[in-house]
Amino acid sequence: MNHIKAFALAKWATGEKLELIEMEGEVGLVQDLSDTLMIIKTKTISQFQKIDSLPSKKGRWYYLPFNKEIIQLVLATTDCNQYNIEMLISAIQSKILNGNIILNDNQKDNILQLLNYFEKQYNKDPKQIKQIMQILDNTKQSVQQNIEKLINNKDQLSQIEIKSLELEDTSKVFYDTAAAVHRKNRLNRLKRRLFIGGIALISISFICYWIFY
Numbered sequence: 001m002n003h004i005k006a007f008a009l010a011k012w013a014t015g016e017k018l019e020l021i022e023m024e025g026e027v028g029l030v031q032d033l034s035d036t037l038m039i040i041k042t043k044t045i046s047q048f049q050k051i052d053s054l055p056s057k058k059g060r061w062y063y064l065p066f067n068k069e070i071i072q073l074v075l076a077t078t079d080c081n082q083y084n085i086e087m088l089i090s091a092i093q094s095k096i097l098n099g100n101i102i103l104n105d106n107q108k109d110n111i112l113q114l115l116n117y118f119e120k121q122y123n124k125d126p127k128q129i130k131q132i133m134q135i136l137d138n139t140k141q142s143v144q145q146n147i148e149k150l151i152n153n154k155d156q157l158s159q160i161e162i163k164s165l166e167l168e169d170t171s172k173v174f175y176d177t178a179a180a181v182h183r184k185n186r187l188n189r190l191k192r193r194l195f196i197g198g199i200a201l202i203s204i205s206f207i208c209y210w211i212f213y
Contacts, residue, residue: 004023015032015040018070020033021115059075
């Protein structure tokens with residue numbers, strides 16, 4: 001039997017269910033949530049109120065406002081520590097929802113992982129769980145920083161590669177230009193030699209004609 005059973009998002013004024021993420025093996029939670037929401041919508045709820053709860057056939061629904069329209073709910077057994085439930089809701093809100101109530105598959109999987117984590121830790125002291133969550137946050141932050149460093153290094157390598165290609169292109173242009181200049185100089189030298197040779201040939205022909213004729 002699960003001690004942490006489900007997480008839900010709903011509109012408290014209308015009792016409309018938006019999301020329900022159930023732990024494996026749980027059944028009949030949709031109707032249980034619907035019945036609880038019918039009670040919640042009759043209550044006066046403040047956006048800034050603290051966590052509260054209502055008993056149900058499946059356990060106890062803990063609820064906490066997400067904003068002025070939406071509430072977050074967690075279904076748990078009656079022997080769960082309320083502070084741990086509040087920590088679970090806070091973790092989901094800050095680490096996964098980020099102000100967004102439309103969940104994608106990845107966010108749903110992450111919420112389910114948190115539910116499973118708190119299920120394993122349900123009877124631990126809240127201070128212990130808080131310390132563990134802090135360690136996980138620090139580890140996640142460290143991993144994120146390492147990923148960012150790798151991305152930055154990759155960007156730097158890409159810039160070096162681009163500059164290398166640009167240098168290679170510049171070198172090729174320089175080589176092609178130098179080769180063209182060299183060919184032009186050789187052609188000019190050949191023209192000068194042919195011009196001088198032609199003048200010499202004409203001069204010799206004129207001298208021979210002068211002597212023999």
